[in-house]
Amino acid sequence: xxxxxxxxxxxxxxxxxxxxxxxxxxxxxxxxxxxxxxxxxxxxxxxxxxxxxxxxxxxxxxxxxxxxxxxxxxxxxxxxxxxxxxxxxxxxxxxxxxxxxxxxxxxxxxxxxxxxxxxxxxxxxxxxxxxxxxxxxxxxxxxxxxxxxxxxxxxxxxxxxxxxxxxxxxxxxxxxxxxxxxxxxxxxxxxxxxxxxxxxxxxxxxxxxxxx
Amino acid sequence: xxxxxxxxxxxxxxxxxxxxxxxxxxxxxxxxxxxxxxxxxxxxxxxxxxxxxxxxxxxxxxxxxxxxxxxxxxxxxxxxxxxxxxxxxxxxxxxxxxxxxxxxxxxxxxxxxxxxxxxxxxxxxxxxxxxxxxxxxxxxxxxxxxxxxxxxxxxxxxxxxxxxxxxxxxxxxxxxxxxxxxxxxxxxxxxxxxxxxxxxxxxxxxxxxxxxxxxxxxxxxxxxxxxxxxxxxxxxxxxxxxxxxxxxxxxxxxxxxxxxxxxxxxxxxxxxxxxxxxxxxxxxxxxxxxxxxxxxxxxxxxxxxxxxxxxxxxxxxxxxxxxxxxxxxxxxxxxxxxxxxxxxxxxxxxxxxxxxxxxxxxxxxxxxxxxxxxxxxxxxxxxxxxxxxxxxxxxxxxxxxxxxxxxxxxxxxxxxxxxxxxxxxxxxxxxxxxxxxxxxxxxxxxxxxxxxxxxxxxxxxxxxxxxxxxxxxxxxxxxxxxxxxxxxxxxxxxxxxxxxxxxxxxxxxxxxxxxxxxxxxxxxxxxxxxxxxxxxxxxxxx
Numbered sequence: 001x002x003x004x005x006x007x008x009x010x011x012x013x014x015x016x017x018x019x020x021x022x023x024x025x026x027x028x029x030x031x032x033x034x035x036x037x038x039x040x041x042x043x044x045x046x047x048x049x050x051x052x053x054x055x056x057x058x059x060x061x062x063x064x065x066x067x068x069x070x071x072x073x074x075x076x077x078x079x080x081x082x083x084x085x086x087x088x089x090x091x092x093x094x095x096x097x098x099x100x101x102x103x104x105x106x107x108x109x110x111x112x113x114x115x116x117x118x119x120x121x122x123x124x125x126x127x128x129x130x131x132x133x134x135x136x137x138x139x140x141x142x143x144x145x146x147x148x149x150x151x152x153x154x155x156x157x158x159x160x161x162x163x164x165x166x167x168x169x170x171x172x173x174x175x176x177x178x179x180x181x182x183x184x185x186x187x188x189x190x191x192x193x194x195x196x197x198x199x200x201x202x203x204x205x206x207x208x209x210x211x212x
Numbered sequence: 213x214x215x216x217x218x219x220x221x222x223x224x225x226x227x228x229x230x231x232x233x234x235x236x237x238x239x240x241x242x243x244x245x246x247x248x249x250x251x252x253x254x255x256x257x258x259x260x261x262x263x264x265x266x267x268x269x270x271x272x273x274x275x276x277x278x279x280x281x282x283x284x285x286x287x288x289x290x291x292x293x294x295x296x297x298x299x300x301x302x303x304x305x306x307x308x309x310x311x312x313x314x315x316x317x318x319x320x321x322x323x324x325x326x327x328x329x330x331x332x333x334x335x336x337x338x339x340x341x342x343x344x345x346x347x348x349x350x351x352x353x354x355x356x357x358x359x360x361x362x363x364x365x366x367x368x369x370x371x372x373x374x375x376x377x378x379x380x381x382x383x384x385x386x387x388x389x390x391x392x393x394x395x396x397x398x399x400x401x402x403x404x405x406x407x408x409x410x411x412x413x414x415x416x417x418x419x420x421x422x423x424x425x426x427x428x429x430x431x432x433x434x435x436x437x438x439x440x441x442x443x444x445x446x447x448x449x450x451x452x453x454x455x456x457x458x459x460x461x462x463x464x465x466x467x468x469x470x471x472x473x474x475x476x477x478x479x480x481x482x483x484x485x486x487x488x489x490x491x492x493x494x495x496x497x498x499x500x501x502x503x504x505x506x507x508x509x510x511x512x513x514x515x516x517x518x519x520x521x522x523x524x525x526x527x528x529x530x531x532x533x534x535x536x537x538x539x540x541x542x543x544x545x546x547x548x549x550x551x552x553x554x555x556x557x558x559x560x561x562x563x564x565x566x567x568x569x570x571x572x573x574x575x576x577x578x579x580x581x582x583x584x585x586x587x588x589x590x591x592x593x594x595x596x597x598x599x600x601x602x603x604x605x606x607x608x609x610x611x612x613x614x615x616x617x618x619x620x621x622x623x624x625x626x627x628x629x630x631x632x633x634x635x636x637x638x639x640x641x642x643x644x645x646x647x648x649x650x651x652x653x654x655x656x657x658x659x660x661x662x663x664x665x666x667x668x669x670x671x672x673x674x675x676x677x678x679x680x681x682x683x684x685x686x687x688x689x690x691x692x693x694x695x696x697x698x699x700x701x702x703x704x705x706x707x708x709x710x711x712x713x714x715x716x717x718x719x720x721x722x723x724x725x726x727x728x729x730x731x732x733x734x735x736x737x738x739x740x741x742x743x744x745x746x747x748x749x750x751x752x753x754x
Contacts, residue, residue, distance in 0.1 A: 042579065047731045052305065057731050059301040066324060067228045072268045074232045076261065097260045104267050107375050107444070110277055110285045110389035112248055113263045113270075 071101035213241060213291055216660040221294040223667045228297060229268060232257060236265040240275065240289035247284045272326035273448060277389055285389045296451055298663065298737045303454050307368065313341060314359040319368070319449055327372050327446040330405060334360060342411030350410040361402050366487060367453045370399045372446040403442045456487075458741060467527070474515065475523050479535065481508050499538045581606055582614045586623065586646065594627060594643040615644060623651050649750060656743040663736050670729045677722050684719055687711055 047053065067073060077097030081088070095101075099118030106114055218241055226234035235255045240246065243254065252262050266287060269275035274294050277287050300323050308316035317337040322328055328336075334356045341351035363369045373392035460483040468476035482500055485508050489498050506520050515523075527535035585604050589595060595603065601611045618624040629641040674681070687710050694704060711719075 047728070047735060053731060053734070055308075056301045056305050056734050057727060059304055060730050060734060063300055063304075063320075063324075064227065070324060072233075072271070072326075073228070073230045074261070074264050074268060075230060076232060097258050099260075100264050100267060104271055105444070105446070108390060108392065108446075109267060109270060110279075112285060112388065113266055115260055115263050 214657055214660070216657050216664065217291060217295070218242065220298075220660050220664040220667075221289075221291055223664055224294055224297045225274075227667065227671075229265075232261050233265040233268055236262055237269060237274070237289055237294065240287060241291055241294075245278070245286045245288035247280075247286050251287070279389050279391070283388060293451075295660075295740075298733065299451075299741070301734060302458075302737070303449065303451070306454060306457060307363070310368075311359050311362060314356045315363060317341065318356070318360055318363060322369060322447060322449045327448040329442050329444075329446055330357075330360060330403065331442055333447065335409070335411075338409070338411035340411070350412075353409045353411075357405070364400050364402045364447075367400055367450055369447050370450040370453075371401070372448050375444060403445055405441055455741070455745065459745060460484075462742070471526070471530075474513065475527055477510065477513055478505065478520065478523050478527065481505060481510065482535070484508070579614070581610065582618060585611065585614055586618070589624065589644060589646045590648070594645045596641065596643055600644060619644075622654050625650070649747065652743050652747055656740065656747065659736050659740045659743065663733055663740070666729050666733050666736070670726055670733075673722060673725055673729075677718065680715060680718060680722075683715075684711060 075095040078094040096118060099116045101118055103117050218238075221241055222234055222238050225237045229237075235257060236251060239251055239254045246254070248259075248262065248266070251266075252259050255262060257265075266275060269289070270277065273290070275287050275289050277285050280286055303323065304316055304320050307319035311318075314337060317340055318333055321333055321336050321340075334353055337356050338351045338353050341356070342349070345351065360369075371394055373394040375390045375392060460480070463483070464476045464480045467479045482505055485500055485504065486498050502517075502521055502524055505524070506517050509515070509520070524535065524537075528537045581604070585600060585606070588600065588604050592599075592603070597612070597615070600606075600615065601608050604611060606614075615624065619626065623646070624644055625647055627643045627645050628635070629643060630636075631639045631641065687707060690707055691704060694707065
């Protein structure tokens with residue numbers, strides 16, 4: 001037969017050649033997958049420290065942080081609300097699926113990839129090519145008023161704005177974004193608008209009840 | 213692609229570009245090149261989201277596209293390029309050591325944005341440098357431009373393939389995607405630009421004035437900056453050149469550790485002279501005459517011509533064959549062999565060069581004795597069980613145990629040599645041997661797995677402490693705004709107290725752990741580089 005029964009444990013090659021002598025206890029058979037965290041026999045060598053290591057570490061973390069803020073970090077668009085609310089007009093702009101937040105060179109990309117480029121937020125720095133001088137002056141004045149108005153807003157939204165302004169190119173826009181024009185018309189400072197939704201989904205209904 | 217590589221690519225994409233891009237990249241990596249509509253179907257994302265993701269990936273050279281004969285466009289992910297994201301800090305740091313702050317920021321901006329035009333890059337970097345300067349000072353464009361030119365001259369950055377100047381024929385419809393191409397000779401030509409200007413600060417002390425001035429300035433520049441003069445010419449980082457630099461560095465340090473500082477300087481000089489003349493895959497540099505080398509030595513090294521010749525002779529005679537003598541003209545011409553382990557293992561057997569001594573370092577995990585056995589096997593190629601014990605001077609039982617463990621990890625393999633045609637086990641030699649390529653590949657696979665594990669662990673740590681992190685960020689924001697409005701020390705102290713002692717400790721521990729993990733990732737990437745270079749260069753050998 002094949003060595004079943006008699007002479008059990010024989011193998012096709014000479015076991016001694018590999019170094020397992022006769023009568024040596026073989027390690028017990030493995031009945032389960034190896035443990036997830038096997039015991040460390042030796043500690044790993046310490047990481048090389050020094051200026052180079054420190055600097056590269058800082059660079060790495062900085063890069064990670066920076067890339068999350070760039071428009072290349074694609075976020076899913078905000079889900080549609082159940083009802084269109086009046087306050088939606090005045091909310092800080094959230095990601096939108098149907099627009100891309102930066103302006104690639106479309107000549108270098110396949111045509112099928114082209115989607116609308118979103119012009120981010122207010123305070124467009126490059127005025128449109130003026131058709132008439134009068135129109136330009138008015139726009140300039142409006143812009144000056146705008147910019148003065150903006151100063152009153154909170155620090156955080158201002159930083160966001162300036163960050164986005166930096167990212168914008170000075171190139172001509174293909175399509176106007178409606179949000180802009182609405183925002184320019186308002187007299188109210190947008191950050192003051194609080195639609196009270198942060199207090200819970202049914203805040204409107206429970207307004208009269210006592211709070212315990 | 214191995215599972216380990218796929219997983220690592222996935223994590224890198226997700227960490228740097230978000231989940232949408234990760235999903236698209238993943239789909240391309242796992243299933244291969246496909247057109248847009250299949251991608252949309254596969255990922256379950258909205259078409260616009262997929263388009264955005266593809267734009268981002270193409271911008272960063274992580275995906276390429278090709279027009280198929282039927283007219284559809286297929287997209288293909290470049291896995292090896294995605295893995296390079298891990299090495300970005302090293303590229304940036306190298307640029308800093310070579311070209312200072314402007315160089316560092318230029319390379320960083322190019323990596324962050326994928327590719328940029330020269331005018332754009334210079335403007336961004338000038339702005340960033342201005343931010344760091346004292347009030348009232350600005351960085352001039354010319355300094356940044358000159359650094360840019362130097363980077364291009366030494367091939368660290370290169371031009372991207374360009375859109376062809378197609379003669380527009382009215383009848384033929386434009387192709388669905390442009391065929392980008394660039395000639396080798398054009399890759400490093402910097403366009404003649406007259407970039408005049410200074411960096412601008414984002415915040416200035418007098419904000420109201422700034423607002424008005426900004427509006428006026430934009431109006432003036434609005435007319436001229438419609439199309440920048442270098443429109444259509446984009447630049448990207450030349451990763452291969454950086455890799456070449458890393459290899460050179462490693463070679464120089466190997467020579468330094470084997471011989472002395474001066475000989476390493478000689479080799480460094482030779483490499484520097486051949487930087488741009490050596491093709492990226494070449495096994496040797498161009499021959500350099502010793503006269504040329506003598507002239508190019510750095511100013512500080514006052515060694516005589518004869519001394520230099522002696523050094524060169526020593527280097528050429530060294531069994532590791534870093535330097536080879538290739539002729540006698542001009543006082544003797546020499547080349548540097550830049551293949552990893554240049555002459556090993558196919559020519560006359562010298563002892564293993566630098567990289568295989570890396571592997572014993574990795575075997576630290578198994579112990580220094582295992583490393584000794586491994587080095588022995590590398591040197592002697594095939595050894596019997598008994599011979600291993602004898603040469604390595606390790607007791608039999610230990611040696612058997614170690615060999616067996618290495619065998620189970622596939623670092624070492626058994627070679628059968630039968631004495632009789634019937635391959636009877638008792639009459640066959642069993643020799644231990646090292647298959648270097650297999651071992652290198654296995655280790656590389658392990659490295660990818662390690663980095664992926666490290667990243668996952670790091671993300672886990674951040675997720676676990678998310679609440680605490682957010683709280684500390686809020687507190688810092690409050691502190692900053694309070695300090696800006698001039699609050700008293702007592703009030704500031706009160707706000708600081710919002711984070712309790714134990715919480716502070718928790719944050720400290722978190723920071724320490726994350727730093728350790730990040731540093732480890734950098735470290736593993738160094739190993740990945742060595743192994744990848746080795747495998748690549750060995751496969752190229754005729």
